[in-house]
Amino acid sequence: MSTTSVAPAPPGTEGQDAPRAAARRRSGGRGRRTAAAWGWGALGILVLVVVWEGYKALAPEDGVLIGDLRVLPRTTDLAMPHVWEMLGRLGEPVTRAEGSPLLWAAVALAALTTLGIAAAGWLVGLVVGVGFALIMQRWRLAEWGLKPWILVSQAVPLIAFAPVVKSWGSRVEIGSWEWPDWLSVAVIASYLAFFPIAVGALAGLQSPARRDVELFRTYAAGYWSTLLKLRLPAAVPYLLPALRLGAANAVVGAIVAEVSTGLQGGIGRLLIQFAGQASGDPAKAWGPIFGAIVLGLVAAGSVALLGLILKNYRRGEAA
Amino acid sequence: MSAGAAEMPPVVRRPRGSQDVRARATRERIGRVVAPIVVGLAVLGVWQFLVSVVGVSDYLLPSPAAIAEEFVAFAPAILAAAGVTGFNALVGLVVGTVLGILLAWAAAQWRAIDAMAAPVVAALAVVPIVALAPVLNTMFGADSQFGRQAIAAIAAFVPVFVNTLRGLRQAAPVHRELMRVYAASGTQTFRTVTLPTAVPFLLTGIRIASSLAVISALVAEYFGGPRGGLGSFISTSAASSAYARAWAYVVAAIALGLLFMLATALLERIVLRHRPAA
Amino acid sequence: MNAVTISGVGKTFDTKEGTTVALEGIDLTIAEGEFVSLIGPSGCGKSTLMRLVADLEQPTTGSIEVFGKTPDRARRDQDYGIAFQQAGLLPWRTVAENVGLPLEIHKTGKAERTARVAELLELVGLSDFGGRYPDQLSGGMQQRVAIARALAERPRLLLMDEPFGALDEMTRERMQGELARIAGETGAAVVFVTHSIPEAVFLSDRVVVMSPRPGRITDALTMSFAGKTGREEGLREQASFFEMVTAVREALHQGSPTTAVRGVETR
Numbered sequence: 001m002s003t004t005s006v007a008p009a010p011p012g013t014e015g016q017d018a019p020r021a022a023a024r025r026r027s028g029g030r031g032r033r034t035a036a037a038w039g040w041g042a043l044g045i046l047v048l049v050v051v052w053e054g055y056k057a058l059a060p061e062d063g064v065l066i067g068d069l070r071v072l073p074r075t076t077d078l079a080m081p082h083v084w085e086m087l088g089r090l091g092e093p094v095t096r097a098e099g100s101p102l103l104w105a106a107v108a109l110a111a112l113t114t115l116g117i118a119a120a121g122w123l124v125g126l127v128v129g130v131g132f133a134l135i136m137q138r139w140r141l142a143e144w145g146l147k148p149w150i151l152v153s154q155a156v157p158l159i160a161f162a163p164v165v166k167s168w169g170s171r172v173e174i175g176s177w178e179w180p181d182w183l184s185v186a187v188i189a190s191y192l193a194f195f196p197i198a199v200g201a202l203a204g205l206q207s208p209a210r211r212d213v214e215l216f217r218t219y220a221a222g223y224w225s226t227l228l229k230l231r232l233p234a235a236v237p238y239l240l241p242a243l244r245l246g247a248a249n250a251v252v253g254a255i256v257a258e259v260s261t262g263l264q265g266g267i268g269r270l271l272i273q274f275a276g277q278a279s280g281d282p283a284k285a286w287g288p289i290f291g292a293i294v295l296g297l298v299a300a301g302s303v304a305l306l307g308l309i310l311k312n313y314r315r316g317e318a319a
Numbered sequence: 320m321s322a323g324a325a326e327m328p329p330v331v332r333r334p335r336g337s338q339d340v341r342a343r344a345t346r347e348r349i350g351r352v353v354a355p356i357v358v359g360l361a362v363l364g365v366w367q368f369l370v371s372v373v374g375v376s377d378y379l380l381p382s383p384a385a386i387a388e389e390f391v392a393f394a395p396a397i398l399a400a401a402g403v404t405g406f407n408a409l410v411g412l413v414v415g416t417v418l419g420i421l422l423a424w425a426a427a428q429w430r431a432i433d434a435m436a437a438p439v440v441a442a443l444a445v446v447p448i449v450a451l452a453p454v455l456n457t458m459f460g461a462d463s464q465f466g467r468q469a470i471a472a473i474a475a476f477v478p479v480f481v482n483t484l485r486g487l488r489q490a491a492p493v494h495r496e497l498m499r500v501y502a503a504s505g506t507q508t509f510r511t512v513t514l515p516t517a518v519p520f521l522l523t524g525i526r527i528a529s530s531l532a533v534i535s536a537l538v539a540e541y542f543g544g545p546r547g548g549l550g551s552f553i554s555t556s557a558a559s560s561a562y563a564r565a566w567a568y569v570v571a572a573i574a575l576g577l578l579f580m581l582a583t584a585l586l587e588r589i590v591l592r593h594r595p596a597a
Numbered sequence: 598m599n600a601v602t603i604s605g606v607g608k609t610f611d612t613k614e615g616t617t618v619a620l621e622g623i624d625l626t627i628a629e630g631e632f633v634s635l636i637g638p639s640g641c642g643k644s645t646l647m648r649l650v651a652d653l654e655q656p657t658t659g660s661i662e663v664f665g666k667t668p669d670r671a672r673r674d675q676d677y678g679i680a681f682q683q684a685g686l687l688p689w690r691t692v693a694e695n696v697g698l699p700l701e702i703h704k705t706g707k708a709e710r711t712a713r714v715a716e717l718l719e720l721v722g723l724s725d726f727g728g729r730y731p732d733q734l735s736g737g738m739q740q741r742v743a744i745a746r747a748l749a750e751r752p753r754l755l756l757m758d759e760p761f762g763a764l765d766e767m768t769r770e771r772m773q774g775e776l777a778r779i780a781g782e783t784g785a786a787v788v789f790v791t792h793s794i795p796e797a798v799f800l801s802d803r804v805v806v807m808s809p810r811p812g813r814i815t816d817a818l819t820m821s822f823a824g825k826t827g828r829e830e831g832l833r834e835q836a837s838f839f840e841m842v843t844a845v846r847e848a849l850h851q852g853s854p855t856t857a858v859r860g861v862e863t864r
Contacts, residue, residue, distance in 0.1 A: 040431070041438030048439070063459070070465060073458035080458060140347075145354035155530040156576030157537045160550065160569045163557035211685045214653050220673045221702045229702065233689045248445040252538075255447050260541045260554055267450075272542065275453030285454050292450035293442070300445035315688040315732050 049083050056080050081283040089283035090290070103284065107270065107291035114266040115295055117182055118254040121189025122247055122299075128190070129197030129246070136198075137205040137231070138223075147202070154195045159256055162188050166261035185257040185266070192253035193246035200242020204235025236313035240303065247299040255292060267291050381563040389567040396552070397571045404548040405575050407464050408536040411471020412529055412579075418472070419479025419528075420521065426480075427487040427513075440480055448473050449535060452542035467539040467548070474535035475528035479521070486520025487513055519594070522587040529579040537572055549575070598665050600754050600786035601627040601650055606659035608645055608812075618811035619645045623659070625805060625814060627786055629753065634789045634797035634804045636845065642812025643790045644758050650788060651679055651756050663754065675703065677754040678747030678785075682762045684739035686731040692742050693718065693727035699749045717745040720779060737768040744776065748783060755780070755787045761796065770833075773799055777828035794849070798841045799828060806848040816848040 056075045063079075064072035073079055090107070093100040101109075132150070136143040165184045208230050216226045258268025270288040278285040307314065363383055369375045370382035390397065426433035448470055455466030490513050498508040540550025549572045556565035608620040620642040627633050635643040648654045649661055652668035663671035671677060678699075686695045693714050694701075700710045718724045721741040731739055740760055747755060760776075761769045777800055780787050791797050797804045798820060806816040822837040832838050 037434070037438065040434035044435030044437075044439045047435060070459055070463060073455075074460070078457070141350065141354055144351045145358040148355040149358065152577070152580075155580040156573040157534040158573075159534060159538055160553055160572040162541070163554040164562065164565050164569065166557060209685070211681055211683060212687070215679070215681075215685055216702075217653065218651055218672060218677075218679045219699045219702045220675065225702050229698070230687070233687065236689070244445065248447075251445075252447045252449065255450060256538050256541060271450055271453055275457065275543070278454070278457050282457070285457070289450050289454060293446045296446035297442060312730070313689040315730055 052080070052083060056082070078279065078282050081286065085283040086286035086290075089281075090287055094284075103287045107267070107287045110265065110267040110270045110288065111291040111295045114251070114254050114258065114268065115298065117186050117258075117266065118189050118247075118250040118295075118299060121186040121254060122193045122250040124186070124190035125193030125197055125246055125250065126243070129194045129242075130201045132194075132198045133201030133205055134227075136202050143202070147199075150195055150198050154199065158195075159188065159192060159253060162253075162257045162260040165257070181261060181263050184261050185254055185263055188257040189250040189253040192249040196242045196245040196249060197239075200238050200245075201235060204238030204242075205231045207238060208234045233313050236310050240307045240310070240314070243306065244300050244303040247303050248296060251292075251296050251299045255295075267295060381566050385563040386566045386570060389561075389563045390570060393564060393567060397549075397568060400547060400549045400552050400568065401571050401575050403464070404533070404536050404540070404550065404572070405578075407467045407539075407548065408471050408529075408532040408575070408579065410468040411473075411536055412475045412525075412532040414468070415472040415475025415528060415532065416479045416525055419476045419524065420483055422476075423480045423483035423487060426484050433484070436480070440477055443473065444477050444481070449538050449542065452539040452544070456542070456544045462545050464545065466544055467536050470539040471532040471536040474531040478527040478531065479524040482520045482524030482527070483517060486517030486524075489520065490516045519587075519591055522583075522590060526580070526583040526587055529583040530576060533572075533576045533579050537575075598629065599626045599662075600629045600631065600664060601625070601788065602662040602665075603646075603650070604660055606646075606649065606656045606661060608642070608649065608654070609657050620649075620656075621811040621813055623812075623814055625817075627788060630784050630786055632780055632787045632789065632800055632802045634791055634801040635807060636791055636794065636797045636804055637807030637812075637849070638792065638809055640812075641807040641809040643807050645812065646807075647756050647758055647788055647790050651677065671754075675699070675750040676752055677756055678750060678752040679756045680740075680743045680747045680758070680760045682759040684731070684736070684743040686739055686742055686746075688731050690730075691727065692723060692729050692731070692734070695731065695742055696727075696745045696749060698746060703750070713749065717748055720748070720782070721745045721775065735768075737764055737772060740764065740772060741775070744779065748779070748785075751783070753785050755783075755785045757787065758790045759792070760789075762791075769796070774828065776800065781828075794842055794845050795833070798838060798845055799833060804845050804848075806845065808849075815851065818844055818848060 055072070059072060059075045061074060061076055063070045063074040077085075090102070090104040092103055094103050094106045132146065136146055165188055205227075212230060212234070213226070216230055221229070254266070255268040255271070257263070258266040259272055263269060267288050271285075271292065274281075274285045274288055366380065367383055370380060370385075422432070422436060426436050451473075452466055452470055455469050456463075459465040459469075494512045494516075495508070498512055503511070537548070537550045540548045541554060546552075546555075549568050553565050553568045553572070556562075556568060603623055603625040606620060606623040607618070610617045610619050623646060625633075635646060637643050645654065649656050650663060650668060652672040661668050664676050666674070666676070686692075687698070690698065696717050697710050697714045700713060705713070714727070715724070718727055721744055723738060723741055723745070726734065726738065731742070734742070740763075743760065747757075757776075761772050764772060773796060776787075780800075787800075789797070789800060801820055804818045804820060805814055806818065807813065808815045818841070820841050822832060822835060822841065
């Protein structure tokens with residue numbers, strides 16, 4: 001998988017003596033370790049904040065230049081607002097106009113809108129991706145013909161299509177049905193989610209050991225019962241990282257597509273809009289950035305939650 | 320259980336004679352090359368058919384021929400734009416790789432750094448980094464390509480860090496214990512065992528990073544900043560209804576992505592040429 | 598009727614180096630309820646022979662009958678159960694669900710399935726472990742689950758490919774005792790592939806000795822222990838047991854006079 005940063009976990013080996021991983025995982029001290037991990041993570045973020053503020057305090061106003069090339073940013077309040085200003089700004093109204101909502105509320109609403117579109121795209125990508133994987137697993141000719149294309153597609157900037165897909169909006173009409181703009185965005189999100197899911201699902205469906213497949217053959221099990229009782233459960237450890245990557249891709253795709261199609265209402269539009277007001281209100285531009293970060297984390301976290309539900313299917317994974 | 324048609328195909332190939340198997344192997348080799356080509360040609364054919372016979376409008380799908388025409392007509396401009404975006408991606412890839420290696424090395428040395436970096440990097444992997452683009456443009460100045468390079472660098476950093484760190488931890492216990500038996504120093508162990516073990520992982524990280532760097536550098540252009548790259552031309556062409564031209568730029572973007580992928584794959588090949596395939 | 602009738606079976610494989618003759622001129626009949634071990638050094642085709650009976654591969658020449666049917670028919674009728682060297686339990690299923698897997702695939706009713714699984718777990722002494730997952734069991738316990746699973750459809754033939762090969766010696770001897778008891782209780786014929794001489798001698802009514810390149814049957818020795826028929830632990834220490842071990846060892850050496858019998862454990 002080429003755009004994955006984390007390869008699918010290969011299921012562990014069986015037949016070893018002594019109860020393994022699962023028992024250890026359940027043993028005490030788990031809560032403490034989780035807490036420690038969160039603590040260290042928070043410390044890591046704190047370090048980033050300290051670096052930001054430290055650089056702002058110590059570096060020259062115009063940044064660090066080598067010749068004409070600025071290699072480190074300007075440190076003015078305009079370019080680099082204080083972290084507390086960014087956070088504080090979230091609690092203030094979006095504009096000075098009467099009845100304007102607070103910034104965080106506006107960002108949250110936009111993020112939810114984008115999340116909805118990304119989720120729709122992710123679902124379509126999931127269905128189509130798993131469908132393709134099933135076809136490729138079933139017929140080797142299909143795998144030979146399609147897999148190289150899917151692998152290459154992962155490595156090329158397919159997202160470049162985003163502005164082109166915009167042209168579909170409002171010009172496609174089927175009967176009384178008009179192509180809504182958000183659908184263009186969802187289409188881009190879905191095809192970005194599709195590729196890693198198809199690749200991961202195929203790897204998972206092909207993952208059962210020959211021994212297991214032969215066992216099902218000795219049971220005279222047909223294609224469907226082998227699929228349902230062996231291949232799909234065995235695919236779960238491969239599918240989960242692919243789904244997480246697909247979710248992250250869908251979010252990026254949705255945001256980029258919102259920006260390039262100019263769709264209103266989502267976080268992508270807010271990013272551009274508030275960045276345009278940054279000269280007067282630099283901290284405001286950071287609001288949608290935080291929103292986008294939370295959005296990505298929520299999308300990936302939802303998949304992690306799915307992993308918890310399916311935890312019995314992950315017992316084969318090496319701990 | 321009936322012997323229905325749903326019976327799955329035999330798991331084990333059934334060789335009836337030696338010619339049979341060798342023929343099958345040959346068929347597989349040919350199939351693996353021919354099948355993707357056939358699929359590619361079929362897609363192109365259906366595409367051209369949709370446009371020229373069914374009459375799908377230009378804004379929905381320009382014909383391959385029209386795109387090729389535009390590509391030739393605007394070749395110098397496209398090449399220049401690809402140069403801008405490609406340079407941004409390259410700078411980002413190099414910077415991100417260097418940072419990724421350094422931090423991975425530090426994380427392998429000191430547990431505290433690992434514990435702090437791991438969650439932040441895990442978050443970076445799923446967060447839309449490109450959202451930083453507009454702010455980075457303000458930070459470095461609107462005429463600077465630096466924001467895009469920074470986006471590409473952050474995107475490239477993540478897989479390099481993750482894979483390198485994993486690689487640094489891959490040294491087989493038997494090798495480590497061997498070095499201990501030899502009373503080798505820490506530096507010696509690092510040089511002779513830890514680093515060589517990590518190299519294939521590092522290269523995998525770079526290969527993944529190269530694609531991400533191109534994608535990020537390109538996408539960052541949609542978020543404003545100076546014109547000149549492929550991304551900005553794709554959006555301007557699309558906005559001015561020059562759809563075939565927009566697609567021509569998209570084709571160039573895909574070619575750029577392939578170039579980066581092939582270059583890093585080649586690097587991997589060359590460096591690992593003396594190692595047995597994993 | 599015989600459990601297995603193998604007549605004139607040969608099997609060739611194609612590799613990069615050319616054609617390998619895995620089996621040649623194999624004739625063997627196994628009676629109902631008979632325990633037959635296939636023993637020989639690595640590469641003698643003993644596993645292949647078992648896989649031919651299981652219809653996991655097809656013979657190049659000759660024919661095989663399982664209870665008078667083709668192996669394919671016997672497989673569809675679930676006339677045999679099988680266990681491999683690795684337990685091969687599905688990690689996402691509990692022990693009980695693993696044992697019930699073949700019943701589930703063959704659409705046995707839920708109540709009947711539950712009863713049968715309980716019976717099988719009792720038989721292999723794992724009644725308390727039905728709700729556990731495979732990764733919570735030791736290797737020996739996993740292998741017992743695999744045996745229970747192989748017995749689920751009450752097969753009259755049990756095919757076992759080095760099922761205790763990955764276990765330590767102590768666990769292995771205990772499992773051999775259990776298997777001898779289970780085979781006796783169920784009355785099933787067993788084809789048991791192994792490369793351990795004492796294991797073959799302890800378990801079998803008949804030990805079939807094979808030699809490699811090409812895989813052939815060189816000898817078939819009927820085990821007799823001076824009037825004793827049971828397979829109690831004490832058997833391992835009797836003089837007649839050692840006589841049989843010696844007989845099998847000599848048969849193995851005759852099968853490959855020039856080279857040492859690599860791959861055969863003589864412990």
